[in-house]
Amino acid sequence: MTGENTFSPSDQAFSANSNLHITIQEGSQNSEQLLENENNDLENDCEQLFEIEGNEPESERDDTSDQLFDIQSNDHENDGGDINEHLFEIEGNDHESSRDDRTIIDYQNGGSQEKAYPPPVVGLEFDSYDDAYNYYxxxxxxxxFAIRVKSSWTKRNSKEKRGxxxxxNCEGFKTIKDANSRKKETRTGCLAMIRLRLVESNRWRVDEVKLEHNHLFDPERAQNSKSHKRMDSGAKRKMEPTVDVEVRTIKLYRTPVVDAVGYGSSNSNEGETNNHVDxxxxxxxxxxxxxxxxKYFCRVQLTDPNFFYVIDLNDEGYSRNVFWIDSRSRAAYNYFGxxxxxxxxxxxxNYEIPLVAFVGVNHHGQTILLGCGLLADETLETYIWLFRAWLTCMSGRxxxxxxxxxxKAMQSALAEVFPRAHHRLSSSHVMQSILENMGxxxxxxxxxxxxxxxxxxxxKVDEFxxxxxxxxxxxxxxxxxxxxxxxxDREQWVPVYSKDTFFAVMPNFQKGESTNPFFDxxxxxxxxxxxxLDVYDVVLEKKRQxxxxxxxxxxxLTPMLRTRxxxxxxxxxxxxxDVFIKFQDEVVMMSSCFSITQVHTNGPIVTYMIKEREGEEIMRDNNRNFEVMYDKAGAEVRCMCSCFNLNGYLCRHALCILNYNGVEEIPFQYILSRWRKDFKRLYVPDLGSNNVDITNPVQWFDHLYRRAMQVVQEGMISQDHYMVSWQAFKESLNKVRLVADKHV
Structure with a gap:
């Protein structure tokens, strides 16, 4: 639409929906032509790929949402006394057709009796379109200032207004045909507006708000405008938005239209009420x-249908915590979680932004992002909410x-949400804090x-x-x-207590190494x-490159070998x-190991003592003894340094024992797939199951959609991948149509 500089998801949702028809009541010819061309292009593209029923009831479209998770959260009421349980029902539809999913927030009536009209905010609801129009x-x-209807949407083949x-009234500029008119120019390109949409509850909700004007107000001229002259006695009554202070149930859908931060009481004593808000x-x-x-969330969802985010609201309707993750990160967790x-x-x-990040390690030992959040505080309730949201997004794994x-609050939250996970403190972080406190x-x-x-x-533990x-x-x-x-707390951060814990070469537990924050x-x-947010995508793109x-x-490239x-x-x-270089260092250090002695035998299991010559004096001796157990029957080897358990590759001591026993190749079980260069993975999360109820059309759609999205992601790798994927889609569509023809 002309004059619209700010993206709104409703633009996409309405214009791309074949069930909706857009009419421009007041606007330039250019805007009408632009919308008409856009709709024609969208309809033509859809007709080339799929046959779409144009008169599908809207209720059927809305009922296809799949519930992802329910989260219990405890929020304090205004008086700080009782604790209420708030149910966060996160419902998401991963289907491309569900771009108009939205956030529904139910409030109890607050009995507002204010005399002045509060400024509009995103999320206000009205019983009818007329109420919303009269309020504004x-x-x-x-x-x-005066207002006018810039555009409106009606349902196709119906006069029912939908948005x-x-x-x-100062929006836009004169059209070309009116440029030479003697009429005084009153339009200044003002962007002030509100966008309304009819939602499932048959109420009209404010979907977008712009309050800033680029001109001075003229009450006298506005008084004589058409919009104010048409006000009758019934329209002059004060319209009460259905917003309340106390939130009971919050349903968050994939594409929220509620600007949670803007919520608040619309009562006349709003300032007084806010004084009591914690x-x-x-x-x-x-x-x-x-x-x-x-705007960022809406923009990403247009190009990434598996993008996921949740907003946590407090009792007053203000945002408290936010979590989000894109599809590539969700897919990466399946392999590197x-x-x-x-x-x-x-x-x-205490940075300007209260940012937190979940970070993993890929097959190169490179850090990857697995989700981000913005938190209001560091309390137990906040961390529990965040960890539950993240865990649910990862399919509960x-x-x-x-x-x-x-x-302490974080540790308690981890124990509650991840009771079976190994929780460890970063050794490098603990060491840094010790040195700072003992300066x-x-x-x-x-x-x-x-x-x-x-x-x-x-x-050894006794040695420590x-x-x-x-x-x-x-x-x-x-x-x-x-x-x-x-x-x-030594068992949580001293490496000798974590020999059976895999750390995937995380520098947090390596001597002399420390990890930098992902956004460092x-x-x-x-x-x-x-x-x-401006650099967020730039950082992710650099990491992916x-x-x-x-x-x-x-x-x-073939790496240069350093030994024979x-x-x-x-x-x-x-x-x-990168991982091979770390393993290569272990191979080179085999030369420092000598004097292998067999100290114990228990059937096929033999225990060896191997000496290693080190360059600096440790424990009054330049030589250190390492105990290595070797199982001849299963070709299994384990060193007391636990390098394989910690990092995922064998240490020099274990390699020496394998070589001593004539093992020519490293056993296959010690070559982890997560470090392989031929590691194959998809970049879209596999959220579905192969077990599909053949009598349930909804499960058909879910299963086919997710599998198709995997082909789409693979098809984006290169031009050759694209051509193969496109050809496969065309062949599949022809085969499906042949099946349909047989049933005619």
């Missing part, structure tokens, strides 16, 4: 942030290991070196306990409260939310470049 007209009259845009329970946003979030790091750097350090920083200690450099050796070089005791005695920190607290270099202390480049180099050991040559054919 009265609001405009009080401010001193409308009411705009300021602002700590609200997401801290600046002017324009809410609209930026809303074994280890997840939960980043809270921005939230914990928790990670094997989740790594976080130190936060005033004497012999700081010596303390730093001994602490690192104690934490990272201990290969003795080294820790020696450290706290030497530096006199036995009674230090912070050190004692960390010691009590793009998000700073003062970065605004709008600035973040880096992954594509690593895929190409791993497939096409066949183990190195063997895995150079399987592993990606």
């Amino acid at each position: 007209n009265c609001y405009a009259k009080e401010l001193g 409308a845009v009411l705009c300021c 602002r700590s329970k609200r997401l801290k946003l600046k002017n324009g942030d809410a609209r930026a979030i809303y 074994d280890v997840v790091s939960f980043e809270t750097t921005c939230l914990s350090n 928790p990670p094997q290991t989740i790594i976080t920083n130190q936060c 005033a200690i004497q012999e700081y450099e010596a303390f730093q070196m001994i602490l690192s050796r104690t934490v990272y070089d201990s290969i 306990e003795l080294a820790w005791e020696h450290m706290i005695q030497r530096f006199g920190i036995r009674d230090h409260e912070f050190i004692q607290t960390l010691y009590d 270099g793009y998000v700073h202390q003062q970065t605004s939310l709008e600035e973040f 880096e992954e594509a480049r690593n895929d190409f180099e791993s497939r096409e 050991c066949y183990y190195e040559l063997q895995l150079s054919k399987f592993y990606t470049k």
Whole structure:
């Protein structure tokens, strides 16, 4: 539409819907021609691919939504006393035809008796179109401007109105044919408007709002406008929007039309009511942030039908927490969801944006994004809501290991939502916090070196306990409260206690390494939310280009070998470049291992002691002993350093024992598929099941849609992939039509 600079999902939903007809009541010829051409193109494209029934009842379209999850959330009432349970029913329809899914929020009546007309906000509802029109007209009259109907939508083959845009009378400019008219120019291109839509409850909801005018108000001229002259006594009564303070049930659909941040009481004592609102329970946003979030979500959903997001509202209807994830991240979790790091750097350090991120590791050892959130606080209730939303989005499959920083509320939430997952604290984060808290200690450099050796070089629990005791005695920190607290939690962050936990080469548990936040270099202390959303897609695209480049180099380039050991040559054919380099270091370090001694035999299981020469003095000796068990029957090997359990590739000690026993190739069970260069994966989440009820048409649609989307994603890889996919679609459609012809 002309004059519309801001995207609205309703534009797409109405114009692309074959059941709706758009009529322009007031507008330029250019806008009419543009809409007519757009609808013709859409209808022609659809007719070429599919046969669509044009008169399908709208109720049938709405009933195809599949419920994704129900989340129980506890919210405090205004008086801060009782706790109410709020049911978040997240219903999503992953089908392309459901672009007009929307958020429904049910409120109890608040009995508003205000005398003034409050400004319109997204989410206000009215019993009829006339009520909505009269409300906006009265609001405009009080401010001193006039309104008109810019456009309206009616259902095809029916005169029933389905939507409308009411705009300021100064919207747009003169048309070409009126340019030479002697009539005074009154239009200034003003963008002030509201968009209305008829929703399932047969109420009219405000779908979009623009309050800013680019001209001065003229009450005298507005008084004589057509819209105000047509006001009769019945229309002059104050129209009460059906918005209330207390939220009971919130239903969030895939494409929310409610700007949750804009909600509030429409009572005349609004200022008084807001004084009692606990602002700590609200997401801290600046002017324009809410609209930026809303526009971004709507824009992404047009190109990514599997994009998912949830907004958590407090009792007053203000947004409290937000979570979102795109389809590529949801698909990546199916392959790389074994280890997840939960980043809270921005939230914990009081950044401008309270950003949190779920981060995983792909087959190159490169961090990948698995979801983002904006949180109002760091309370137990907030973390439970976020983790449940994320888990439900991932089809209820928790990670094997989740790594976080130190936060008691977060740990309690993890124990409740992920009871079977291994929860570990980031060793690098804990070490950094220790050094920051002990900055005033004497012999700081010596303390730093001994602490690192104690934490990272201990290969047995008893060894760590003795080294820790020696450290706290030497530096006199036995009674230090912070050190004692960390010691009590040692099983969650000291590597020697996590030998059976897989970390997928996460640098959080590697000596001398630390992981940078996923958005490091793009998000700073003062970065605004709008600035973040502007670079969000840029960051993801750079990460994906880096992954594509690593895929190409791993497939096409042959790594340079550093030894004559066949183990190195063997895995150079399987592993990606970056992971192979880490394994290659282990092969090179085999030369430092010597003096293999058999110390115990139990049937086919033999225990060896292998010495390793190290470059620096540790535990009063340059040599260290490592115990390695080898099962001759099953060709299984395990070293006490647990390198394979931690990182997913064998250590130098295990390789020496395999070589000592004449094993020419690394056994297949020690070549993880997640590190392979030929690793095949899809970029759309497989949310369905192959078990389809053949009597249920809804399940037919779900199953076919998800499988078709996988073909679409694969078809976007290259031009050749596109041509093959397009040919397959045409052949499939012809075969389906032949089946239909047989039943005629």
